[in-house]
Amino acid sequence: MKKSLFISTLAAAGMAAGFASAGTLQDVQAAGVLKCGTGTGQVGFSAPDANGYWEGIDVAVCRAIAAAVLNDKDAVEFVPLTSKVRFSSLTSGEVDLLSRTTTWTFSRDVDLALTFVGINYYDGQGFMVPTDLGVSSALELDGATICIQTGTTTELNLADYFRSNGMSFEPVPIDTTAEAQASYIAGACDVYTTDSSALASARSSFENPDDHVILPEIISKEPLGPLVRHGDDQWADVVRWVMNALIAAEELGITSANLETLAAGTNNPEINRFMGTEGNLGEMLGLDADWAARAISAGGNYGEIFESTIGESTPIGLARGLNAQWTQGGLMYSPPFR
Amino acid sequence: MAMADQNAGPTFRLSMLIYDTRYRSLTIQVIVLIGFMAGGVWLVNNMLNNLSDLGKDLGFGFLNDAAGFEISPQLIEFSSQDSNLRAAIVGMLNTLMVAVVGCIIATIIGVIVGIARLSKNWVVARLMTVYVEMFRNVPILLWIVFAIAIINDIFPVPRAFKGDSATASMLFNESVALTNRGFYVPSPIWLQGSMVVVIVFILSLVAIKFFGTWSKKRQEATGDILPNFWIKLGIFVVPAVLIYFIMGRPIELDYPAFVKFNFEGGLFIRAPFIAITMALALYTAAFIAEAVRSGIQAISKGQSEAAFALGLRPNRTMQLIILPQALRVIIPPLISQFLNLTKNSSLATAVGYIEITGTLGGTILNQTGREMECIMLLMLIYLSISLSISMVMNVYNNSVKLKER
Structure with a gap:
């Protein structure tokens, strides 16, 4: 009797744990803050500025996701992680996603039970x-x-x-x-x-x-990108499509400057679907209709983020190279928004 | 059996398990044991459940996979194609190297400082107090980082030894180079016939041991004291040196020489090793010094006064009267200091010295993602190392403890 009670308690605890880790999106929305694993200080990718405000191309991904999900690009708790502890921090649930110059490799994707959702910088x-x-x-x-x-x-x-x-x-x-x-x-x-x-x-x-x-x-080859835990496809979709939104926005010519004009409606149906004025892409993702527009409002499209963090006008001075849009001879290519 | 039955009383009722003092303690122990085991089972079960939720299983197959990374220093041959297991062993040997060298240096410094702290010379005693308090009251990690910073900053880079405009020069007739990456010293090359020299050297060590026993017996019989130290030094040096020249100098030295990036040849003692070993040794020596001091002070003053009354000099009093008695007090805390030093060596990753925590608990864990297995193995390895040290030291402790007849 005692033993069966013990086992059923265990089973209940296990199920509770299963439920708790079922929806990172719901967890983030309930907490009102996105816990984002970043680097320990790499200028241009993830580093706090003189005022302690986190900046960089990896940080921008986190801010865009926070803007899309929570409508506040500053609702992010940055957790600086060394390369040694980053994966255990992610799998143990200490952070909701990892955006810290992490190379997408077979064994990490498959064996470490991680899901890479995209590439925000092609490196070597x-x-x-x-x-x-x-x-x-x-x-x-x-x-x-x-x-x-x-x-x-x-x-x-x-x-x-x-x-x-x-x-x-x-x-x-x-x-x-x-x-x-x-x-x-x-x-x-x-x-x-x-x-x-x-x-x-x-x-x-x-x-x-x-x-x-x-x-x-x-x-x-070092394709760097954000990653999430295995087994939460909805959250992986959210992160993947916010990434794609940043890239697609550059291709569609949506910038932080013309965002509001375009949000009013255009003759281009893809832009309209993107902005949420047409169709129900946001609803499918479990977000508001203007999720993509909010993501762009956080720091601009991918091109703008690149230029302001690591581009040629910054001290780091990296050329777009492989990271240009596919239409410009690079590898940045977002699947269509439809 | 009949006796036991009488003790158990006429009838056994279940309530006696609680109300009868003869059974109560047993009942409590059984309940606690069941609770403890249930807790253990729950923890293990919980771990396995959570691991399977994460899509991971518990297994040690990864130890046979190729490691893929390089380690230095390596006491046994290792390349990136060798297995993770071998990488872990290389790491373990590096841990042991720090532990052994660190413990030896710490003991020597600790004993000297502990005795000097009781010196009647005010300056010496105070200086030792300053040393002990400084090292005991600052966290060990800071000393380790401080040590590597010192080496990095005060010694020149290897390139500074190069070319016509060299800003640094080698010491001791171009044989030793102190650089910020470590110290390069000559290493012996064993030519043909060198074994004879080594064997003679070992034989002279045996001879020293025999001489010591003989000299002690002679002293007990006649009361005459020989100049033991000088005779032993003679046995130590003379035969080996003689044979060395007779055999036609079969041992040569390999001198380090600068090649492009670094020195090559000779023995390379890496900066991280020096930093971690010296920091650990100096830190632990401060604790050992206190143990030694307390051990000496635990011996009643009457002992040394009696020795002086017999006409023994202070050195001999310390050597023959005080230390043998003090050792009984010193050894137990010394064991735990050795264990501390060994466990603290896991901080070596802070300065880039790769030991077992750096391989098994660092790179291997990270590249394979097997946290649970690696950490469990790591704990097991530290446990075995510590228990082995305790065992050896306990044997020694038994040999010095008061013989009761």
């Missing part, structure tokens, strides 16, 4: 060295001491690259971006390797950016 791993080292190619790095961040794909790519080229290296594994940069500057390693966008970001924050050079080799 590169190397940065001091100019006075006189190195012009990564193939000259045999025997070098290299600073890497632990728990990243870069750690594995690096081992693969050096092995396939018959070279050796001395790894200096470090937990956070800031420490890795500090070690590199202090000369504890000859080379700093990570995603080339992050290298550009680091270089721009150095005292003398010209003393450092980013080598031409890109040794890996």
Whole structure:
């Protein structure tokens, strides 16, 4: 008797847990705040500014989602996570989504039970060295001491690259971006390797950016994007389509400037569906009709976000390259809104 | 049996389990045990349920997969193609290396400081107090980070040794290079015939042991004291050096030399290792010093006064009278300090020294996503290391404890 009571209690607890984790969207709406896992401080991607206000292209995704779901782009609680703890924080429910330069890989998607919902930056791993080292190619790095961040794909790519080229290296594994940069500057390693966008970001924050050079080799594909827990398809859809909305808005010419005029109604049915003046896309997603417009109002479309956070006018100065719209020769391509 | 029946009383009623003092404690123990086991079962069940909710199962197959990352330093051969298990073992050996070297240094410093703290010399005693209080009252993580910062900042980068405009130079006749990535020192190359030298050296160690026993017996018989230290030093050095030259210098030194990025050749003691080992050793030594001081002070003053009355010098008094008795008090806290040092070595990731927490609890955990399995293994490994240290130290403790006859 006692045992069966015990088991039924367990079953009830398990079911309760199951219900509780059923709808992240409902949880977020009930809490009125989106818990967003970000980086620990990578200028241009996710870092607080001088006033402690989080900025960056990864942060913008969180703000757009908060605007779409909660109608308040500041209703976000940013949780800075190191690359080591990010996945456990997501799967344990400590954050609702992870938007922190995370590479989409097979094993992470499949084995770690995560759902990658899109790509907000196409990146690749590169190397940065001091100019006075006189190195012009990564193939000259045999025997070098290299600073890497632990728990990243870069750690594995690096081992693969050096092995396939018959070279050796001395790894200096470090937990956070800031420490890795500090070690590199202090000369504890000859080379700093990570995603080339992050290298550009680091270089721009150095005292003398010209003393450092980013080598031409890109040794890996690093598609970076936001991700959510496995098994909550509705929430994954919300995050995926807010991402797509940012990209589609650029393609459709919807910007934060003309947003209000277009919201009044246009002759373009796709823009009308996007804005919620036609059809019921918002309802299908479980959001208000103007969800996409709100997402754009948070920080503009993808192009605007890119330009204001890591684009050529910023100190980081990254070109659009692969991250241009597909119509401009890039890879940014949103499925149609219909 | 008949006796037991008489004790149990005429009839056994169920209520006696609670009201009879003979059974009550047993009843309570059984209930507590059942409650404890139920709690354990519930926790395990809950974990398995939640893991399966997340779509994960419990398994250790990932240990055989290729690790894919590099580790340094490595005491055994390891490449990125080796298994996660091997990576974990490499990490464990690195943990043990810090623990062993750290414990030895901590003990030496701790004993010296503990004794010096009781010195009659005011300056020495105060300096030691300052040292102990400084290290005991600042968190160990800060000392570790501080240590690596010192190494990074005061020593030159390897490149500074290069070329005509070198701003740094090697020490000891171009044989030792102190850089911010670590210290490069010459390492021995074992040529043919070197084994003979090694064997002679080991034999002379055995001889020292025999001489010690013989000298002690002689002293007990005649009361005559030989200059033991100098004789032992002679046995230690002379035969090995003689054989070394007779065999035609079979051991050569491999000197580090600068090549492009770093020094190559020789032995490379990495900066993170130096930082973590020294920080842990100095920190733990402060606690050991206190244990040593308390052990010495626990010996009544009459003991040293009696020794002085017999005409023993202070050094001998300490060596022969005080320390042997004090050890009984010192060893138990010393064991727990050794355990602390070993467990604190898990902070090494802060300075980029990769040990078991860095491999099994860091990169492997992260790349495979097997949190539960990795953490359980990690706890098991630390538990076994700690229990082994306790076991060895308890054997030693038994050998020094007061022999009651």
